[in-house]
Every structure is written in structure tokens, then in C-alpha cells.
Amino acid sequence: MSRGGVMTIVKRELAGYFVSPVAYVFLVIFLLLTGFFTFTVGNFFERGEASLVSFFTWHPWLYLFLVPAVGMRLWSEERRLGTMELLLTLPIATWQAILGKFLASWIFLAIALALTFPVIITVNWLGDPDNGVIASGYVGSVLLAGSYLAVSCMTSAMTRNQVISFILSVLILLFLILCGYNPVTDLLSRWASPQVVQIVAAFSVMTHFEAFQRGILDSRDVVFFASVIGFALFTTGVIIRGLRAG
Amino acid sequence: MIKVENLVKNFGPKIAVNDVSFNVERGEVLGFLGPNGAGKSTTMRMVTGFIPPTAGRISVGGYDMLANPIPAKRLIGYLPENAPSYADMTVHGFLNFAAEMRAIDGDARKRAVNRAVEMCMLENVLYQTIDTLSKGYRHRTCLAQSIIHDPDILVMDEPTDGLDPNQKHEVRNLIKRMGANKAIIFSTHILEEVDAACSRVIIIDRGKIVANGTPDELRRRSHRAGAVAVVVSGVSAAQLSEALAAIDLVAKVETLSETPAQAIVRAHPQTPEQKPALVRAVLDLIAQQQWRIEDLRTEEGHFDEVFRSITLPDTMKEARP
Numbered sequence: 001m002s003r004g005g006v007m008t009i010v011k012r013e014l015a016g017y018f019v020s021p022v023a024y025v026f027l028v029i030f031l032l033l034t035g036f037f038t039f040t041v042g043n044f045f046e047r048g049e050a051s052l053v054s055f056f057t058w059h060p061w062l063y064l065f066l067v068p069a070v071g072m073r074l075w076s077e078e079r080r081l082g083t084m085e086l087l088l089t090l091p092i093a094t095w096q097a098i099l100g101k102f103l104a105s106w107i108f109l110a111i112a113l114a115l116t117f118p119v120i121i122t123v124n125w126l127g128d129p130d131n132g133v134i135a136s137g138y139v140g141s142v143l144l145a146g147s148y149l150a151v152s153c154m155t156s157a158m159t160r161n162q163v164i165s166f167i168l169s170v171l172i173l174l175f176l177i178l179c180g181y182n183p184v185t186d187l188l189s190r191w192a193s194p195q196v197v198q199i200v201a202a203f204s205v206m207t208h209f210e211a212f213q214r215g216i217l218d219s220r221d222v223v224f225f226a227s228v229i230g231f232a233l234f235t236t237g238v239i240i241r242g243l244r245a246g
Numbered sequence: 247m248i249k250v251e252n253l254v255k256n257f258g259p260k261i262a263v264n265d266v267s268f269n270v271e272r273g274e275v276l277g278f279l280g281p282n283g284a285g286k287s288t289t290m291r292m293v294t295g296f297i298p299p300t301a302g303r304i305s306v307g308g309y310d311m312l313a314n315p316i317p318a319k320r321l322i323g324y325l326p327e328n329a330p331s332y333a334d335m336t337v338h339g340f341l342n343f344a345a346e347m348r349a350i351d352g353d354a355r356k357r358a359v360n361r362a363v364e365m366c367m368l369e370n371v372l373y374q375t376i377d378t379l380s381k382g383y384r385h386r387t388c389l390a391q392s393i394i395h396d397p398d399i400l401v402m403d404e405p406t407d408g409l410d411p412n413q414k415h416e417v418r419n420l421i422k423r424m425g426a427n428k429a430i431i432f433s434t435h436i437l438e439e440v441d442a443a444c445s446r447v448i449i450i451d452r453g454k455i456v457a458n459g460t461p462d463e464l465r466r467r468s469h470r471a472g473a474v475a476v477v478v479s480g481v482s483a484a485q486l487s488e489a490l491a492a493i494d495l496v497a498k499v500e501t502l503s504e505t506p507a508q509a510i511v512r513a514h515p516q517t518p519e520q521k522p523a524l525v526r527a528v529l530d531l532i533a534q535q536q537w538r539i540e541d542l543r544t545e546e547g548h549f550d551e552v553f554r555s556i557t558l559p560d561t562m563k564e565a566r567p
């Protein structure tokens with residue numbers, strides 16, 4: 001029955017996405033933006049290579065705003081409407097509610113990502129790409145979205161206000177990007193020893209996402225994203241427990 | 247079924263619930279009364295496992311709410327204050343969700359939803375989105391959610407809030423009916439509801455239980471309980487009062503009104519139980535004096551008066567530092 005609780009919540013939340021026009025608006029914006037970054041900013045055609053590098057490169061930045069837009073309401077809305085009281089007095093554990101809500105949004109993001117499949121068709125039609133690399137890029141992108149989402153889930157539990165939840169989440173994610181973003185690490189290496197730079201960069205989603213784009217599925221990168229998700233969801237649980245204790 | 251011992255809840259320095267203990271057994275309907283901010287909702291939130299107590303024990307159907315929350319919560323149906331629900335769902339979808347979360351599947355779920363819909367009279371809005379419902383219907387939707395699994399224990403925070411008079415009446419009857427084989431706690435600000443539905447009442451004020459008893463017991467605390475008011479013509483109020491005061495049973499007389507044509511005087515017995523004896527004595531007196539009696543009213547005591555006398559002096563003290 002314990003898995004049933006999680007699945008019921010996933011179903012409810014997912015259904016919630018598709019009855020609201022906001023979800024469709026989100027999907028359209030998501031697809032337009034990925035298209036824009038891939039083809040215009042990323043110079044997809046001018047590159048003259050059959051790969052999705054220009055597609056995946058932008059995902060950490062694209063998700064920086066799009067994922068918090070999905071995650072910001074997760075718990076803040078439950079708090080604002082008082083449905084949290086309803087949900088958490090049902091015969092389920094708090095972690096089941098957290099996991100269920102998280103999974104539903106993650107699945108929604110995965111659906112959005114899956115809808116980018118025309119780029120795969122395009123690149124296969126134009127040339128002869130390594131589809132293994134593309135698959136690995138998608139896996140990395142889903143994990144990246146999951147980590148961002150878990151962070152947004154955490155910030156959404158901190159406040160009833162979705163806007164504050166969004167801003168907090170963007171700030172934390174920006175930090176997670178920048179500590180491994182090349183221009184920043186270059187700057188950092190002028191003052192700090194290479195080991196320090198490396199340690200800081202190890203916390204960055206950039207460092208770990210890069211390998212996936214190159215088609216390298218390293219268990220350490222998977223573990224990194226899984227740890228971010230695990231840590232953020234655990235912290236969500238701690239925050240909710242604190243809220244209830246008053 | 248519900249056993250609460252020495253419950254305490256602090257919010258920072260504020261003591262919201264202070265050493266509250268009570269039991270509710272199957273077949274009992276416990277009414278929770280108290281001024282705003284008394285701690286009723288906070289107590290209910292602890293009983294239903296939404297917030298942990300600062301101190302104290304809660305046992306629900308034999309399960310400790312802190313140590314073993316899931317089986318305890320399975321037994322409870324809960325209508326939170328302000329009746330929250332998922333606004334983007336239809337009534338039907340929401341009730342299905344509630345049933346599924348309670349692990350009611352297949353045909354049983356269909357039956358459970360139908361039953362709750364019928365009991366809360368939601369047939370007309372079944373496929374309407376909750377955020378398009380009127381307040382009363384939203385409230386009933388959340389009420390339906392709380393009884394979807396036919397729970398042994400019901401906790402309802404202001405179940406008749408926002409309902410029209412007919413619906414209030416229906417919901418009271420529903421509570422009373424269900425109370426026959428469930429343990430129910432509900433809070434209210436409507437004192438008639440206590441009479442209409444409760445078998446026992448707890449009045450809570452600033453976190454503490456200040457009264458606990460059956461509605462009749464509490465009513466008898468009213469200083470008017472058992473009083474007899476008579477309307478007599480052809481006699482002055484002073485004369486009537488004097489004669490009534492001379493009766494042994496009478497503790498106090500009050501003149502309620504006086505016109506040249508008639509006087510209205512109320513006599514209070516020493517204890518509410520003396521009411522029948524007092525009625526006889528008053529009638530004997532009037533017959534003996536050959537006064538013309540126009541009307542005679544006896545008082546059962548008033549809840550609002552008891553409520554005020556228990557909770558008001560203290561709040562006034564607080565207001566005057």
C-alpha cells in the first residue's frame with residue numbers, strides 16, 4: 001500500500017498539469033526556447049556536424065528558469081491553500097507525499113524533454129550522428145532537470161509565496177551552475193590552488209553534465225545528480241517537519 | 247477510541263494548548279467550544295497527526311499517534327478548518343483521489359464515492375471543478391472526503407461553517423446519525439449545535455479546558471437554570487416579588503418588567519433541580535392570592551450565557567492589564 005500512496009499522488013499531480021492551460025503554455029515555451037537556443041544561439045546548422053551539442057549545451061541555463069517555474073508551486077501552493085493539512089493527515093508517510101509530488105513534476109519535465117524528439121529526427125536526417133551520445137545527453141538532461149526540480153521543491157516548502165520560492169530556487173541553482181562554469185573557474189584559479197578549484201567545481205552541475213554530453217555515462221556523475229536529488233528532498237522533509245512543529 | 251493526555255502545544259513563547267486531556271468513545275459526539283484563538287483547531291491538528299504536540303500523548307483506536315501514525319490516521323476522517331481541497335479537480339476526481347489514498351479500490355471505491363456524494367448532497371456538482379463551486383459546496387466536498395472511508399473516528403473543525411440554514415440542519419443531523427456508531431469530535435461557534443448534535447461538550451479557553459460535561463450539565467450551570475418567570479395581572483411588581491421571595495425554595499427574584507396592567511417577575515431556585523417544586527409553589531401562591539396569571543415560563547438555562555460566564559471574565563481580565 002505504501003507504493004500505492006506515492007502512485008496515487010503522482011497520478012493526481014500529473015492529471016493536475018494537464019487540466020490547466022499553464023502546462024500547455026509551459027510546454028510551448030519550453031519547445032520554443034530549446035529551438036531558439038539550439039538553432040539560433042547554438043548555430044546548429046553552421047556547426048556542420050551531426051550532433052546535438054548545440055542542443056544540450058544550453059540545458060543548464062534553460063532549466064535555470066524553466067524548472068523553478070514548474071517546481072515553485074509544489075509545496076507553497078499546498079501551504080497557501082491549506083491542502084497540506086489534508087494531504088499529511090492521510091494515512092501516508094510525509095516522504096511519500098514529497099516523493100509523489102516530486103516524481104509527478106519530474107515526469108512532466110521528462111515529457112517536455114521528450115517532445116524535443118524532432119531534433120533527433122532532424123539530425124539523423126541531415127547526417128549520421130552517434131545516437132548513443134544523443135541518448136546519453138538525454139539521460140544527463142533528465143537527471144539535470146531532476147536535480148533542479150528537487151532544489152525547487154525544497155525552496156517551495158520554505159514559503160507560501162511562489163515568487164519567493166522561484167527566486168530562491170534560481171539563486172541556488174545559479175550557484176550550482178557557476179561554481180563549475182568555465183569563465184568562473186578560470187577566474188577562481190587565479191587566486192586559489194587548482195585543488196580548491198577542483199573541489200568547488202565538483203559541486204557544480206556543469207562539471208557533471210558535460211560528461212553526459214560527450215556520451216560518457218560515468219557512475220560518479222549519476223551518483224552526483226542522485227545525491228543532489230536525495231539531499232534536496234530530504235531537506236524538504238526536514239523543512240516540512242519544522243513547519244508542522246511550528 | 248480517542249484518548250488525549252496532558253496535551254501541550256507551544257508556538258515559540260505562546261502556549262496555544264495547555265494540558266488538555268479527554269477521551270471520546272464510540273457512540274459519543276464531543277463538541278468543542280471556545281472563543282477565537284482558544285486552541286480548538288490546534289488540538290484537532292494534534293489529534294489528527296498534522297502537528298506534533300510539544301508534550302502529551304495521543305492515542306487513536308489504540309495506536310499512538312506519534313509512534314504509529316499511519317494505522318492511527320487510517321481510522322480517522324478529518325475535515326480541517328476552512329475545508330481545503332484541490333481546486334483544480336472535479337468533485338468526483340477529488341473524492342476518487344481521497345478514496346484511492348485510503349486504499350479503497352475497484353467497485354468498493356465507486357460505492358464509497360456514491361455514498362459520500364449522497365450523504366453530502368453533491369450530486370448536482372459532481373463533475374464541476376472545485377474552484378467554480380460556491381463556498382458551501384466546497385465545504386461539503388471536503389466533508390465528503392472526510393467520510394469517504396466510513397471512518398470509526400471523525401474530527402471536524404467547524405463542519406457547518408459557511409453552510410446555509412438548511413444545510414446546517416442536514417449536517418447536524420448527519421453528525422448525530424453517524425455519532426451512534428463512531429467517535430466524533432467537532433468544533434463550532436454555534437451554540438445550538440451543541441444541543442442538536444453533541445452528547446458531551448468541552449469548553450476550551452486560552453488553551454485550557456474550562457468545562458467538560460453533557461449539554462444538560464453545562465446548561466444547569468447557567469444562573470437562570472430552573473428559574474420560573476410569571477406574568478401576573480392586577481398586582482404590582484413589588485407585591486409579587488415580595489410574595490415570591492417569601493417562598494422557601496427561592497434564592498433570588500428579579501423584576502423583568504412592569505406596566506400598570508401586569509408585572510413580570512422571575513424567581514430563581516437554589517438549585518436547578520428544584521424547578522418542578524418551584525413551579526408548584528408559585529402556582530399555589532398565585533391561586534391562594536387569587537391573582538390572575540397570564541403566563542408562566544421556565545428556564546432550562548442558556549448555553550450562550552454559560553459560555554460567556556465561563557470564558558468572558560478571563561478574556562476581559564486579559565484585555566485590562
Ligand SMILES: Nc1ncnc2c1ncn2[C@@H]1O[C@H](COP(=O)(O)OP(=O)(O)OP(=O)(O)O)[C@@H](O)[C@H]1O
Pocket residue numbers: 246257260261262280281282283284285286287288289327
Ligand atoms: N502555526 C502557528 N504558529 C503560531 N501560532 C499559532 C499557530 N497556529 C495557531 N497559533 C496560535 O495558537 C492559538 C490557538 O489557535 P487555534 O487556531 O487553535 O484557535 P481556535 O480555537 O481554533 O480559534 P478559532 O475559533 O478562531 O478557529 C492562537 O493564538 C493562534 O494564534
Ligand SMILES: [Mg+2]
Pocket residue numbers: 286287288327403
Ligand atoms: Mg479554529
